[in-house]
Amino acid sequence: MSRSETDDRGFQRVIKHIADEVDFEPGYYNDAYLGRRITARMRRCKAEDYDSYLTVLRRDDEERDLLLDSLTVNVTNFFRNPEMWEALRPVLRDLTADRRRVTAWSAPCADGREPYSMAMLAKDDPEIVARKLSILGTDIDREALAAARRGEYETTRTTDIGGELDPLTDAAAYVRQEGDHFRVRDAVKRMVEFERHDLIRDGSKSGFGLVMCRNLLIYIDTEYKQAIFDTITDSIRPGGYLVIGMTESLPPASREVFTPVDKRRRIYCKE
Numbered sequence: 001m002s003r004s005e006t007d008d009r010g011f012q013r014v015i016k017h018i019a020d021e022v023d024f025e026p027g028y029y030n031d032a033y034l035g036r037r038i039t040a041r042m043r044r045c046k047a048e049d050y051d052s053y054l055t056v057l058r059r060d061d062e063e064r065d066l067l068l069d070s071l072t073v074n075v076t077n078f079f080r081n082p083e084m085w086e087a088l089r090p091v092l093r094d095l096t097a098d099r100r101r102v103t104a105w106s107a108p109c110a111d112g113r114e115p116y117s118m119a120m121l122a123k124d125d126p127e128i129v130a131r132k133l134s135i136l137g138t139d140i141d142r143e144a145l146a147a148a149r150r151g152e153y154e155t156t157r158t159t160d161i162g163g164e165l166d167p168l169t170d171a172a173a174y175v176r177q178e179g180d181h182f183r184v185r186d187a188v189k190r191m192v193e194f195e196r197h198d199l200i201r202d203g204s205k206s207g208f209g210l211v212m213c214r215n216l217l218i219y220i221d222t223e224y225k226q227a228i229f230d231t232i233t234d235s236i237r238p239g240g241y242l243v244i245g246m247t248e249s250l251p252p253a254s255r256e257v258f259t260p261v262d263k264r265r266r267i268y269c270k271e
């Protein structure tokens, strides 16, 4: 058996162990992504191959939790890709100029910085009618949702929360800062609700004027991407908008349903 075949079998054994023992569904994600996350943990444990890593995983509960942490990438920012948020201003102005209330869905929302960015932008831009907007943030990860509900963030060596809030003219109106600690103010929190939702298993919602589904599809196995798009598409009302991540693309079947509003910033309108 060649080295790569041995590796591949070892990899599949680790994946099976994750499916059986870890609170994570590896089948949703592509192998390249899973491989990168597992190899990163193997390096930390100094395991030389998949089978030695499996031995560590079997006997060490702490490593199982660390692997789970590494597999659920919660990386996010306030105003991630600021140029997309600039391009979103006219969309939100347009949506909230309507007589109806507008609901927006941030899925997945990780620790809440994406839906809070939308709420803050709506309050900060004088032409967006913030009181007409309510936002739902969902994620599969309960810990991320607990952090989102707390709405407290910390500037660290790798995260500059003050810098992330730069697109706002008056950030202090929406977050209270004490040193490196930032707390989202209640008036912003009231615009956002959070709930757990699995974009692959839990089916669609309805009537959203805007859905943001950014930076999840890149990790997902091709087989499940369409399920996510079906969920999202059915959740948007006709004339509503979809935003995906700047490095993501619509699958061919969805190109008939969505017209690009700003192709580079990945903003689309549903027919």
Ligand SMILES: C[S@@+](CC[C@H](N)C(=O)[O-])C[C@H]1O[C@@H](n2cnc3c(N)ncnc32)[C@H](O)[C@@H]1O
Pocket: 028, 072, 073, 074, 075, 076, 077, 080, 107, 108, 109, 110, 111, 114, 138, 139, 140, 141, 144, 197, 198, 199, 200, 201, 213, 214, 215, 216, 245
């Ligand atoms: C990289 S974050 C993206 C957050 C935000 N949209 C952004 O662009 O900054 C990816 C999130 O997807 C969540 N996730 C992974 N699989 C999911 C699924 N099947 N359904 C819903 N959320 C999922 C993870 O828990 C993680 O918080």
